[in-house]
Amino acid sequence: MTRPDAVSKIIRRARCIVMWDEQHNEHVYLEDADIAFGQTVAAIGNDLQADGAEVIDGRDFLVMPGLVNIHSHPGEEPLNKGLWDEVGSPWFYNTSLYEYLMVLDRDLAGTRAAYRVAFAELLRSGVTTICDLAVPTDDWLDVIASTGIRACVAPMFRQARWVTENGHRLDYAWDLARGREGFERALKEIAAAARHPSGRLFGMIAPSQIDTCDEELLQDAHAEAVRLDIPFQTHAGQSLTEFHEMTRRHGLTPIGFMKKIGILSERTIIGHGIFLDHHPWVRWPKTDDLGSIANAGATVAHCPTVFARRGIMLDHIGLYRQRGVNLGIGTDVYPNNMLDEMRLAIYAGRLMAGNPRDATLADVFAAATVGGAKALRRPDIGRIAPGAKADLVMVDCRAPVMQPCRDPLRSLVFSASDRAVRHVFVDGDQVVKDGVVLTVDEAEAAAALYEAQCRAVKGVPRNDWAGRTIDQLAPPSHRWA
Numbered sequence: 471m472t473r474p475d476a477v478s479k480i481i482r483r484a485r486c487i488v489m490w491d492e493q494h495n496e497h498v499y500l501e502d503a504d505i506a507f508g509q510t511v512a513a514i515g516n517d518l519q520a521d522g523a524e525v526i527d528g529r530d531f532l533v534m535p536g537l538v539n540i541h542s543h544p545g546e547e548p549l550n551k552g553l554w555d556e557v558g559s560p561w562f563y564n565t566s567l568y569e570y571l572m573v574l575d576r577d578l579a580g581t582r583a584a585y586r587v588a589f590a591e592l593l594r595s596g597v598t599t600i601c602d603l604a605v606p607t608d609d610w611l612d613v614i615a616s617t618g619i620r621a622c623v624a625p626m627f628r629q630a631r632w633v634t635e636n637g638h639r640l641d642y643a644w645d646l647a648r649g650r651e652g653f654e655r656a657l658k659e660i661a662a663a664a665r666h667p668s669g670r671l672f673g674m675i676a677p678s679q680i681d682t683c684d685e686e687l688l689q690d691a692h693a694e695a696v697r698l699d700i701p702f703q704t705h706a707g708q709s710l711t712e713f714h715e716m717t718r719r720h721g722l723t724p725i726g727f728m729k730k731i732g733i734l735s736e737r738t739i740i741g742h743g744i745f746l747d748h749h750p751w752v753r754w755p756k757t758d759d760l761g762s763i764a765n766a767g768a769t770v771a772h773c774p775t776v777f778a779r780r781g782i783m784l785d786h787i788g789l790y791r792q793r794g795v796n797l798g799i800g801t802d803v804y805p806n807n808m809l810d811e812m813r814l815a816i817y818a819g820r821l822m823a824g825n826p827r828d829a830t831l832a833d834v835f836a837a838a839t840v841g842g843a844k845a846l847r848r849p850d851i852g853r854i855a856p857g858a859k860a861d862l863v864m865v866d867c868r869a870p871v872m873q874p875c876r877d878p879l880r881s882l883v884f885s886a887s888d889r890a891v892r893h894v895f896v897d898g899d900q901v902v903k904d905g906v907v908l909t910v911d912e913a914e915a916a917a918a919l920y921e922a923q924c925r926a927v928k929g930v931p932r933n934d935w936a937g938r939t940i941d942q943l944a945p946p947s948h949r950w951a
Contacts, residue, residue: 475508475509475510475512476508477506477507477508477512477513477520477523478507478508478522478523478524478898479506479507479508479523479524479525479526479860479895479898480504480505480506480507480518480519480520480523480524480525480526481504481505481507481526481528481531481533481862481864482504482525482526482527482528482529483502483503483504483527483528483529484502484503484504484505484528484529484531484532484533484864485501485502485528485529485530485531485532485867485878486499486500486501486531486532486533486867486878487499487500487501487503487505487514487532487533487534487854488532488533488534488535488835488854488879489503489514489854489855490535490840490853490854490855490858492855496832496836497535497832497835497836497839497840497853499878500514502516503515503516504516504517504518504528505518505528505533505854505862506518506520506523507860507862507895507898508860508898509859509860509897509898510850510857510858510859510860510898511854511855511856511857511858511859511860512856513856514854514855514856526864526893528864530866530867530868531864531865531866531867531892532864532865532867532878532879532882533854533862533863533864533865534596534854534862534863534865534879535839535851535852535853535854535858535861535862535863536596536597536598536599536620536851536852536861536862536863536894536895536896537595537596537597537598537599537799537808537809537838537839537842537852537863538597538598538599538798538799538838538839538841538842538843538846538848538851538852539592539597539599539600539601539799539800539801539808539838539842540601540622540703540739540769540771540798540799540800540842540845540846541601541603541703541739541741541742541771541773541798541800541801541802542588542592542600542601542602542603542800542801542802542806543602543603543604543802543803544584544585544588544589544592544600544602544604544806545581545584545585545588545602545604545605545607545610546576546581546584546604546605547584547588547802547803547804548583548584548587548588548804548806548919549574549576549580549584549919549922549923549926550574550803550804551804551805551919551923552923553570553574553923553927553940553943553944554566554570554779554944555779556779556944556947557570557943557944558779558780558781559637561637561638562634562637562638562640562709562710562711563709563710563711563751563782564780564781564782565708565709565710565711565780565782566776566779566780567632567708567709567711568632568634568640568711569634569637569934569935569943570943570944571632572631572632572933573929573930573933573934573943574923574926574927574929574930574933575925575926575928575929575933576922576926577922577925577926578607578608579918579921579922580918580919580922580923580925580926581607581610582613582918583915583916583918583919583921583922584919584922585610585613585614585617586613586617586910586911586912586914586915586918587910587912587915587916587919588804588806589614589617589619589806589907589909589910590617590907590910590912590915591805591806591807591888592619592801592806592808593617593618593619593894593901593902593907593909593910594888594891594894594902594905594907595806595807595808595809595810595887595888595891596808596809596863596865596888596891596894597619597801597806597808598619598620598851598861598862598863598894598895598896599619599620599621599622599842599843599846599848599851599852599861600619600620600621600622601621601622601624601674601703601739601800601846602614602621602622602623602624603624603626603676603703603741604623604624604625604626605625605626606625606655606656606659610623611623611659611662611663611666611671614671615666615667615668615670615671616909617901617909617910618670618896618899618901618908618909619670619896619901620670620671620851620859620861620896620897621663621670621671621672622671622672622673622674622701622846623659623660623663623671623672623673623674624673624674624675624676624703625652625655625656625659625660625676626652626656626676626677626678627649627652627653627655627656627676627677627678627683628649628652628677628678628679628682628683629644629645629646629648629649629650629682629683629684629687630642630643630644630645630649630681630682630683631643631645631682632682634935635935636935637935637936640711640715642681642682646684646687649683649684649687650687653677653687653690653691656675656676657694659673660673660674660675660698660700661673669897670896670897672700672848673698673700674695674700674701674702674703674739674846675691675692675694675695675698675700675701675702675703676702676703676704677691677704678704678705679704679705679706679708679712680704680705680706680712680716680724680727680728681712681715681716681724683704685731688704688728688731688733689731689732689733691733692732692733692735692738695737696735696737699847700737700847701737701738701739701845701846701847702733702735702737702738702739703738703739703740703741703771704733704739704740704741705741705742706724706725706728706740706741706742706743707723707724707725707740707742707743707744707745707746707759708741708742708743708744708745709745710745710751710752712724712745713745713752713754717754722757723746723747723752723754723757723759724745725740725743725746725747725759725762725763726747726757726759726762728740729762729766734762734763734766734768735766735767735768736766736767736768737847738766738768738769739768739769739770739771739798739845740763740768740769740770740771741771741773741800742770742771742772742773742777742784743763743770743771743772743784744777744782744783744784744785746759746760747759748760748785748789749785750785760789760790760793760795761793763793763795764793764794764795767796768795768796769795769796769797769798769841769844769845770784770790770795770796770797770798771798771799771800771845772784772787772790772797772798772799772800772815772837773799773800773801773802773803773811774811774814774815774818775801775802775803775805775810775811775814776802776803778814778818783818783821783822784818784822785822786818786819786822786823786828786829787815787818787819787822787823787828787829787833787834788819788823788825788827788828788829788833789823789828791833796841796844796845797837797841798837798838798841798842798844798845799811799812799815799834799837799838799841799842807887807888808838809882809883809887809888809891810887810888812831812834812835812838812883813883813884813887815829815834815837816829816830816831816834816883817829819834831879831880831883831884834883835879835883839852839853840852840853859896859897860895860897860898861895861896861897862893862894862895863891863893863894863895864891864892864893864894865878865882865886865890865891865892866890866891866892867881867890869886869889869890871885871886871887871889871890872885872886872890891905892904892905927940930943
């Protein structure tokens, strides 16, 4: 925790504060209390005073810690809205990775628009910290910082591209030198993030996928994360095709391979971690992938929405928690609404378990706050406590969608979602006021994103292995008359 700084604001008499109880290591509700803060939380109590501080009326407001999104691609995925919602490759077990991911022509203007749209959505849904797994572009750090969000930047690199020539066989186009060049650029981008004047950017080492980097690069990347004392993340266990490829190469599951080469550690985040040895689809001899993850202290980034679209789901969130795996939540693709992602994580967990008690709001809220903070090695975020960053979200308990408001977090996550989020602060600076994002012109960003998508889809026949048009790849939901 950092030391509390000068108090510039006081939220007075909040109806309810989701406060961190250090003794019991859990969030608790605190009624009718104040929060005094500057860049960090100075005090929580009653009738707090500070000369010259701005007083914010907290009556009828829930105040909760800003949410921590540990897996997202905000510079890319908003461009896909309305295209890939109902598609999946049937010969790749319904994933959308190998036929759809590379067919759009992306440009710098589209990336900038995607960032602005995504960050506006994230801030309005109470996210104050995001992990951006990105292909770096010019001025991307400035674009991120301009939104006021706290960001863990994770410039991705890989040695192989996915290629399919027939829609059912996945090939790998290897370029080892290019992968090394990407690694070196990533280190430079991470150093630039640490120096950024915003003070809200920090870095992560992120080899793109477990199947697109060789053993040596993965080990070197993890060693660099240790040297810099920053997190390490890679996509693993995200598709059945990947699982089969890794077992073919190594005779080990993706998690077993990570363990063998020494990159499964307390700083490791596994992007998705769905297809482990216990998953019923893999029919692999049990080697206890969950135990390996838990014993290493690693984290699984759970992003249910994108997989639910394809009929795929982690099996199951309750089991991961029972085995001691640290969990974080990510939005991954679109929409970038963390509250909706949390609700789906709960419902999907119950469905997969066949038990409504195996996925609770308390569990998922912890994953979306302190679980993510632990993964990012940031004990100063994801909680409201003296010395923690003043990343605060104020939810209007009077909003009709919150009523009746017997349990504010239940009303928010299960019913109201971002419609009840009114004010958001990052480092004590207000970035959302009365439900409006102050740092992004959303209308302008949305218009720019639309134009970018119109440009992007023109190249689909050239980029698709079968020469299909966008309407053939992603038919409209209804026939145009």
